[in-house]
Every structure is written in structure tokens, then in C-alpha cells.
Amino acid sequence: MDADANEEDLRSPQVKTMASSDAESFEVDPGCIVRPERFILPEVSGLTVPTVTIRDGKPAGQWKLYLRWANGQREEMPLPQTITIGGKVAFLHPSPSPPSITMPCGWSADARRRWLASKLAKSPQEVFEEVRERIDYYLDFPIDQAERITATLATWVLLTYCYSAWPAVPYLHFGGAKGSGKTTAFQVLERLAFRAFSASSLTAAVMYRTLHSQGGTLLFDEAERLGTPNRAAAGELYAMLLAGYKRGGRAMRIEQIGKSRLPVAFDVFGPKAFACIAGLPPALASRCISIIMLRAAPNSPKLRRRLDQEPERWQQVRDDLHALALENGSEWLALAERDGVCPDLSGRAYELWQPLLALAAWLDSRGVNGLLHVMQQHAQQTIDAAADDDTFGPDAVLLRVLADAVRAGERLSAADLLTKAQEREASTFRAWTPQGVAQRLRSYGIPPTTKVNGRREYRDVTPEHLRQIQIVHGIDLGCDDLVGNVEVAGQER
Secondary structure: OOOOOOHHHHOOOOEEOOOHHHHOOOOOOHHHEEOOOEEEOOOEEEEEEEEEEEEOOEEEEEEEEEEEEOOOOEEEEEOOOEEEEOOEEEEEOOOOOOOOOOOOOOOOHHHHHHHHOOOOOOOHHHHHHHHHHHHHHHOOOOOOOHHHHHHHHHHHHHHOOOHHHOOEOOEEEEEOOOOOOHHHHHHHHHHHOOOEEEOOOOOHHHHHHHHHHHOOEEEEOOHHHHHOOOOHHHHHHHHHHHHOOEOOOEEEEEEEEOOEEEEEEEEOOOOEEEEEOOOOOHHHHOOEEEEEOOOOOOOOHHHHOOHHHOHHHHHHHHHHHHHHHHHOHHHHHHHOOOOOOOOOOOHHHHHHHHHHHHHHHHHHOOOOOOHHHHHHHHHHHHHHHHHHOOOOOHHHHHHHHHHHHHHHOOOOEHHHHHHHHHHHOOOOOOOOOHHHHHHHHHOOOOOOOOEEOOEEEOOOOOHHHHHHHHHHHOOOOOOOOHHHHHHHHHHHO
16 A cells, blocks of 8 residues: 655646636647656656545545656656646646556555666566566467467566557467356456456446546457447447447447536547357457467366466566566567568558567567567467457358449348348348348448438448458458459449
């Protein structure tokens, strides 16, 4: 527990609260607005943790901001509204509500005091090996892939502490049969990743509000419900998750503000992991690095290991991860610009793997010998496996039905598309409704047009739009000759 005898004494001269008169005197550059939980700027790296203080004789939650300046200076303070950097003001937004006194801190008070006292932090190699050891100790993977998967997971854990340096962050998808270790994998990530929280039982509203207010790493177990398009909540979750892998990803909601209902944007960008027995919808799967789990052998010692047998060990690793995150801020920014680590990748594959491969190259240069090569091998293997996978979800079926209609010059409604999809895969679409079809297509940017004679038809879908979906999401829609076919169909009519 932290006790703050005098909070004002902790404030740096470089940190201030802006007066309302000052705020009205200039226009704010959006680049000067940073999220408080984790930000990385060329001049300073910042990280916020929840702490417990005594207020009016009672425990109360409070956010503490830790800063590491480019000149090596380290600071601690109650979370301010602004930071002044070289004469410029950086705004910390959104301002989170006070944390619960039961919210895990992640970074222990003793470790924070040692860091502030400029005690030497562990090397990147040591921290990475700690993380990799924890993963390898508890999780079983196929022998021929264990080294590559463990390295990928350990690197992803490090990425959760510095993801804000990148324009996009890869999601993880743990697939496999019941009893294959997916839940254990999530329990390991919950103890290692930056501000991890489980979202399995949360509603869409609670989830996007939590991400907006507090950030962190979302762990979504039993993600099968994302494939239930007829439920409004599933549609909200799906749209939010599609947007959240890129910086600036927003969930738009209509909120009651005073006497008016106005659109409000919730920031949902950040690292996320999913686990489910069935596959994810293709659009979401295209944002994920897939990790297939297998049941461990009955005699595997990992099945008998209990994760909380060594709480001090877990805390030590988390402490080292927080210190590593702050000590290397400027280097994280440089890594986000490195493209030589994945010269053969492009498009979505590049977007997903560049952060991990850039981190692997950096760790490789700091003593984790051979890591980049191992990661590059795994990246290529994973990409090839995805390209060879011919099992497509309902999204692909709907999009192919729509592409066929565009090819034939037909104008179909959501009900028409559902009927044709049911003809192709009756069992898959047995419980679907036209509203579910419309919701799923809307997630790809395909809304129906206004009503024509009482019908809402997909009249404005273009071949180029479908081709872009094919390129971005990797779903084969047969679009290579679509433009020519549509022109012919139009002439025949």
C-alpha cells in the first residue's frame, strides 16, 4: 500500500493542470493527446498504475503516473491532466475514474521504489527469458513447434507493455479442442500481460467502457458467442473488436448527454486475445495470429502444476516487465519504423507480424541469440497454414453469395441472401435471421441501401469493394475477373 503524505511534493515542475483561461487560448494538436495508462513520446515514456492510499482515514484508489525522461530522470506523481514537454503541453486523456481498491497493481510498491532510486533494471535478455520460462513451464505445445510458439507468446507479452508505439497490434487466437490448455494459456497471460483483464462474462457496454477508461490487455475466453450474429450484443462486440486492433480504433455509441442523445466515441485500441473451440469469424481471424493448442500427454508434468504456487515469482516477472517498458521508450518508437525484419511480408501479414519481428530483432541484438530467425520461421509457417486453410466461416459464405449476385447483376435483400446461404449450408444458417445477415455484412462496410418498394436491397455494392475485402481479409470471392463479368451482365440486361 502506498501512503501519500503530501501529494503536491511529488509533482514535477514539468507537470501542471491547465487553467480554463489557458485552455481557451489555443487549438490542441491531436498529436499532443496521449492515453494515460501507457504512452511513449520521444522525450518521455509514461506508465500509470493503480495504487491504494489513505483518504479521510479510509483506503481509497488512486492512479500514479511514472515517467522516464530521455535524459534518464525518473519521476512519480498522482496522475495529472497535462505534462509540459519542451514548452509544449501533452494532454492525458481520457481521465480514468479512480481505481477500485481491489484492482491489481501489476507493479509492486517495492519495485517502484527501487526503480525511482535508479537501481539497475534487468537486461532485456533476462526479462525475456523470465517470461519465456513461465510460458514454457505451464503450457504444452507440439514438440516440433514448441520453441517457436513459446517465443511468439513471450514476445507478444512484451508487446503489451509497449504496443502504443505501433499503429496496429496483432491479436492472438487460441484454438483447439476442449481440454487442450486454452484456459491455462489465458491464466498465464493474465499474470504476465500489461493490465490484463478477463472479458468472458462482460457485456459489450462494460467492455468498451473499460477499454476506453483504463486500457489494458483484453482476454476473451469462450469467444464462440462472437459467431452468433442474431444477438445484438454479439454484433456490438464484433464491430468493436474489428476496430480495436488499430490505433484510433473507436466504438461509436449513442449516449444520453444532458437532455440530448449524442454519438460518443470510445477508444478500444489495444492488445487482445481470444480462445474458442470453434473458429473465429474470418474478419476477426484475419486480425489474429493463430495458436493451435493440443491436449497434453497424460503423463505430462505440466498438467499437475498449479499457477499460484509461486506468487512471488510471478510478481518479480511483472515488476521487471514494467521497468523494462519505461527504460526503453525511445527505442520502442524506432522499432515501429523497422521494415527490414519482414521483407517478404505485405498487407495484413506485415501489419500483424512487424511489431513482433521488430521486437525479436531488438531482443536478438541484446543477447537473445537466434530469436529473430525462430520468429521469422514461425511467421511464415503460420501465414502458409492460414493460406492453405479451406475451412471458411459463415462470413465467407455470405460474401460469396453477394459476390455471385453482383456478378449476375442481381439486387438482393438480406432475406434473399440468407435464403441462398441456407441453400448452400443449411446447418450453418438454420438459426440466422435477415437482421443477422445485415449486421454481419455491415461489419465489412456493406450496408443495404434505402428502401425500394419496401425492400432494403444491396444495390450499391461495387466489384472494387468486394475485391478490397478479398485482399484485406483473405477470403476468396473470385474477384479477379469480377469487373469484366459485371460489365457483361449489365450489357445483357
